[in-house]
Amino acid sequence: MFRRALTAALPRSSFAASRLSSQPARHVLPAASRAARSLTGRRAYAAASTPRSCPQCSAPLTTPLPVCTKCYWISNIPAEMTYHEMLGVPYEPNPFVVDTVAIKQELRQLQTVVHPDRWVGKERVKQDAAAVMSSRVNEALHRLSNPLRRVEYILQREGYPTSESENLEDPEMLMETMEMREQIEGAESKEEIEQVRAANAQRLEETMQEVTELIGRKDWPAAKVAAIKLKYLQGIENAAEAYLPVKPLFPFAARCNMRLVALNARDYRGSSSFNDSELAALESPDLQSQRSVVRACGRELAAFLVWFIEHEKLPPLSGSTENGAGRRGGISVLGWLFGSASSLL
Template sequence: MSFFRTISTARPRPRCALPHHRPPPSTPRARGLFTTRPTAIPCASCGRPLPTNLPACTSCWTIRALPAGTTHHELFGLPAAPNPFDVDAALLKRRFLAAQSSCHPDAWATKSATDGELAHALSSRLNEAYQTLLHPLARAEYILAQHGQAVAEGDQVEDQEFMMEVMEAREAIEEATPADVDAIEELLARNQAHTSATTAEIRDLAARQAWGPMKAAAVRLRYLHGIARAGQQWVDNV
């Protein structure tokens, strides 16, 4: 039975329950997890504390490349333990803005060409890390890649029931007419609920370091995001 409500004006199908993928019991959130402050790192040139975790000192205006292997979490001074999937979006944004101000290319425009290139490289990496950690699917894929479980474009969901539900939802969107606006919005609301449940499942799997099951859940989340994009595009074009 599909959790998506298929649209049909001639012979409507019954509304059904969410798919059988039930997230495991929630893992308690660690107290104080997001109060961690980045460790003050001294500038290699002047010895003064760097304003952020980036090797860019606005006291003596020295900038360097990131050390090899620097993770996205380390860039923002965010804990990767006990659960790397737990990221406080507000804290992430504050630290992103602070770091961006210290390495923004405009701030280094009057320095040497090498410094300007380093600032561009740091700024680019910072933006990539921010967008990756901000969005749950990108964050999950990043964490999985770190643990040898990279998600590829061609990865498939083995659960045939889930795939049938996805196909039904996509067909419902493709075949919808302007009279089906309410039904499409209901489908999208149900898809969002399933997306939230799958995201919670990924969080709990990450806490247990169950990388294989987490990868399977991330692949399912990709399909749910595809439904959301297709449905929103349909709504925008009506």
Template sequence: MICSDCGHLQDVNSGINYFKLLSFPIQFSLESQKLTRSFRQLQTIVHPDKYSNKTSREQTNSADWSSLINKAYKTLSTPIERGQYLLQLEGEQMPQDNSALNKEFLMAMMERNEEVEDAEDTQTLENLNIQLVKELEEMARRLNALFESKDLSGVKGTLVEMKYLLSIQNSIKQKQQSLLGS
């Protein structure tokens, strides 16, 4: 990021690998506290406030680096986004339809959506959310094993399932807000 010869902040390499940028091995498993520490260290180097008295190019570079570091951190800190990014690095894309899912899973998701709709109090919603959090944590562990065994088909299926659970979790949060507001 900083030229060893002149000491100036260089132009952003937007194609840089997020793992490399944040000094992590390219793997699904990572320690979130180390990731946060690495993110903060990089931000202290490139933060726009440090470049307010520099050339306009360095100010722009600082803002660009800061933005890229934020994006990399957000991507790597969220299991589903980290999984999708790793798939991308493997040259793979997420399926655009539900073909990766079995009918039983889709039926279960419809039932869960109905449970959220039918919930009449925040405690019921909180209990549903606690169950979802446990399932998402289990899926993150499964993703780690699937990436280690290079089972990209399994990775895709698990990521699609996670998207469904996250969507239901979002519905729970919206319903909680509407119940609290009424």
């Protein structure tokens, strides 16, 4: 997502971005058969019970999903079906090893079958089922295409879920990550930031190799520890990436007697993360799904601007000269990827 900054000729202020809520999609057809449970309470990972031919017209099914494009039969995705199975890649022997190019190609193929546009004119219950299925496969790609989200998904399925409250237990590495964050915040040039990123990239590569080996051995407790380490290192990369365009502006703002407020958009350091359904919608080929999330983010930004103006008692823009040098008050909103700035009166 884009990054934004506010400039205001008033004292400093900080804010916490609010988290958008999202309700999970609901299946509209009769519930599919439930996954068997092992004696330990974890999921059993037998192959999903999707039929390989249509139970309605007997035509072969062209995808791993329970949907027929010949007679437009559609059913719920079986509860035991993994994201790997949905995207045509094996869960065993090592679910962390995934060809990301292949799963993106598979998603495009699946969307030609389950995209809601294909089901326009069909019964409403089938349109709703197709929309749910389209969202599920988008979510599958979202989870499997990113190493951190992938290992968290695998650990969750294996009964070892991670949580935001879990911290790194290695004191030496914890100290290293804290030092890297301090280096990022104290950096005065892009080169200094890139030096931190280069050192962190090596640690990221080593940790992902560690995760691969541990999951291959089914050592789930150790894999969870490595996943938490991966989360910390990925946080360093995200912080460095977000800091690059902002840092050089601070000296200019001070010289112009302006207050620069760096506003991190959703999913950036210091702000709220997108949930799985929002990220799946953003990565979806469905433009309407993308627009709905972007509009929600726009409303969130507008709500913050209203709060900021009222909380800081910002005066309206006043004064006028030919070059604008005599103007006071007001704010400007700048978005890096927009390439422009506009004044809000």
